[in-house]
Amino acid sequence: QINLNLKETNLELEQRRNYMEIILKNVAAGVISLDSEGKITIINKSVGKILGLEVESVLNKNYRDILPPEYLQKVEDLLQEVDRNSSLTFEKEIELPLPSGTIDLHTHITPLKDENGKYLGLVIVIEDVTELQKAQRIAAWREVARRIAHEIKNPLTPIQLSAQRLRRRYKDKFSKDGQIFNECTNTIITQVEILKNMVNEFYNFARMPATKPLPNDLNQIINETLPLYREAHKNITFHFEHPEKMPALLLDKNQIKRALINILDNAxxxxxxxxxxTIKTFYDEKLNLSGVEIADNGCGILPEEKARLFEPYFSTKKSGMGLGLTIVNSIISDHHGYIRVKDNYPKGTIFRIELPVRSS
Incomplete structure (x- = not known):
């Protein structure tokens, strides 16, 4: 009877363990458990996906032995904060630099203790909130842009009109200082026009229209966009490759065209x-994914600039407001897609847009 009860207990424990493993395998958040010595006793696949590592290679190893010095110090500082904190759980958002770029992590740390209060280790839950943080920053910047545009736009037109009126009325009456008068009024008119263009960029960013997706042919949208560039830039070859069969995608045609124009302008x-x-469309039937890659052989983008490329008002160019790629990112996000940037070898940049193939 004792052996039978023991077998039933072991079977029940095994079933519970398997059940827990299934849960950990399928949960989107990363889950790590450390024992009292710092050895990794549990780590799920989501941790590997978020941090870009092979979970099997770190299981049952002490985190101090596997983390590089720059990461180890961050973890040690975080665990010291947990020790100083008297609450049952500890939460903090941290920035973590990875080879693929900096990510924002929301960490939730719970110390494990037995019924006597003895310390057994930690359970750490991590979530990648990079896209959420980006969305929040963009929303905040949109509000700033809306207010700035509203405050600046009103006085610009009367300033420009007044300068034009002065120029028309008095340019022939200043025989001695006519050239200076002409240069000064021309500077006012030109600079006001530049300011008006900036304000329009603010407005375009702050008041992005709602996406209205309809079944569309991505190849056709590209074919409609390219002739303007081939005509305007004779010194550049525009090569378009596409598969024979491409599914129709739910796209807002005008917004996708706007995104393509921004990327082509950068190229x-x-x-x-x-x-x-080189513009290349693709379709992955297994992943139910379609999209386009736009590659140039230009000067390329520095690694430290890639992480901030889609942030509002960040620009690698001397002119412009740094809103073009932010608008592109917003458009693609509204289409439930992703945009990524990578190096084009031997030189240049590739922008890759991935869009879901949806029936409705």
Whole structure:
């Protein structure tokens, strides 16, 4: 009877363990358990996906032995904060630099203790909130842009009109200082026009229209966009590759065209002399994914700039407000897609847009 009860207990424990493993395997958050010595006793696949590591290679190893010095110090500082904290759980958002770029992590740490209060280890739950943080920052910047545009736009037109009126009325009456008068009024008119263009960029960013997706052919949208560039930039070769069969995608045609124009403008500005821009569409039936890659052989983008490329008002160019790629990112996000940037070898940049294939 004792052996039978023991077998039933072991079977029940095994079933519970399997059940827990299934849960950990399928939960989106990363879960790590450390024992009192710092050895990793549990780590699920989501941790590997978030941090870009092989979970099997770190299981049952002490975290101090596997973390590089720059990461180890961050973890040690975080665990010291947990020790100082008297509450049952500890939460903090941290920035973690990875080879693929900096990510924002929401950490939830719970010390484990037995019924006598003896310390047994920690359970750490991590969530990648990078996209959420980006969305919140963009929403905040949109509000700032809306207010700035509203405050600046009103006085610009009367300033410009007044300068134009002065110029028309008095340019022939200043025989001695006519050239200076002409230069000064011309400067006012030109600079006001630049300010008005900036304000329009603010407005475009702050008041993005709602997406209205309809079944559309991505290849056709690209074919409608390219002739303008081939005509305007004779020194650049625009090469378009596409598969024979591409499914119709639910797209807001005008917004996708706007996104393509912004990326093509960046590609053109990165090419100094004769260059090449390759546009390649793709369809992955297994992943139910379609999209486009736009590659140039221009000057490329520095690694430290890639992480901030889609942030509002960050620009690698001397001119412009740094809103073009932020608008692109918003458009693609509204289409439930992703945009990524990577190096084009031997030189240049590739922008990859991935869009879901949806029936409705």
């Amino acid at each position: 053109v500005s990165a090419i100094k002399d004769n260059g090449k821009v």
